[in-house]
Amino acid sequence: QVQLVQSGAEVKKPGASVKVSCQSSGYTFTSYGISWVRQAPGQGLEWMGWISAYNGNTVYAQNLQGRVTMTTDTSTSTAYMEVRSLRSDDTAVYYCARGPYYFSSKNYYSGDYWGQGTLVTVSS
Amino acid sequence: QSVLTQPPSVSGAPGQRVTISCTGSSSNIGGVYDVHWYQQLPGTAPKLLIFGNNNRPSGVPDRFSGSKSGTSASLAITGLQAEDEAGYYCQSYDSSLSGSVFGGGTKLTVL
Numbered sequence: 001q002v003q004l005v006q007s008g009a010e011v012k013k014p015g016a017s018v019k020v021s022c023q024s025s026g027y028t029f030t031s032y033g034i035s036w037v038r039q040a041p042g043q044g045l046e047w048m049g050w051i052s053a054y055n056g057n058t059v060y061a062q063n064l065q066g067r068v069t070m071t072t073d074t075s076t077s078t079a080y081m082e083v084r085s086l087r088s089d090d091t092a093v094y095y096c097a098r099g100p101y102y103f104s105s106k107n108y109y110s111g112d113y114w115g116q117g118t119l120v121t122v123s124s
Numbered sequence: 125q126s127v128l129t130q131p132p133s134v135s136g137a138p139g140q141r142v143t144i145s146c147t148g149s150s151s152n153i154g155g156v157y158d159v160h161w162y163q164q165l166p167g168t169a170p171k172l173l174i175f176g177n178n179n180r181p182s183g184v185p186d187r188f189s190g191s192k193s194g195t196s197a198s199l200a201i202t203g204l205q206a207e208d209e210a211g212y213y214c215q216s217y218d219s220s221l222s223g224s225v226f227g228g229g230t231k232l233t234v235l
Contacts, residue, residue, distance in 0.1 A: 045229065047215070047224040106217070108217055117169055
């Protein structure tokens with residue numbers, strides 16, 4: 001069965017970086033992409049971006065450009081999402097999801113299978 | 125403030141029909157971009173409910189349906205059940221932002 005398992009909770013200080021992992025199993029990793037979505041406490045969903053597990057192409061949310069990097073390791077079927085220069089408003093649960101193989105603006109959606117979420121707390 | 129506007133809350137009694145709206149503009153829903161819907165039960169990850177405006181993934185009951193017209197989309201839930209109590213989010217693409225966007229979310233309460 002398809003599973004996406006994320007790394008554990010993190011506590012970081014403002015200005016630091018965090019890297020969240022998302023290990024996939026139960027399907028051919030390079031036949032899909034990985035989307036990342038975050039949710040601040042008590043708030044709605046925020047789309048962060050998408051990466052192709054086939055060739056590493058990325059699409060990032062404009063407001064995160066320059067601070068976020070998404071990568072994949074096909075040898076371990078693992079996706080990574082790094083956020084740099086953390087601020088208090090980056091405190092959120094970060095989710096990965098199995099996304100489409102390629103990014104088409106017409107019909108892109110985040111994903112059909114989701115990880116369990118990783119809480120990242122940014123606090124001094 | 126999301127570019128896709130949803131009502132903060134809706135409610136209905138068991139067995140009733142409820143709809144959740146998602147209102148956008150010409151740069152997103154009103155364009156050529158599809159709308160998708162997610163259900164999020166408390167404390168859990170979102171679940172894909174509708175993709176491509178009106179398509180249900182395998183396993184999603186046909187009590188859930190989606191539609192799109194002009195700059196708006198709607199999610200309809202018929203035969204409301206207690207287990208439907210959750211948050212619901214729409215998603216589409218916005219050409220002005222050059223990225224995907226979510227609506228602000230709607231909390232469904234089953235009375």
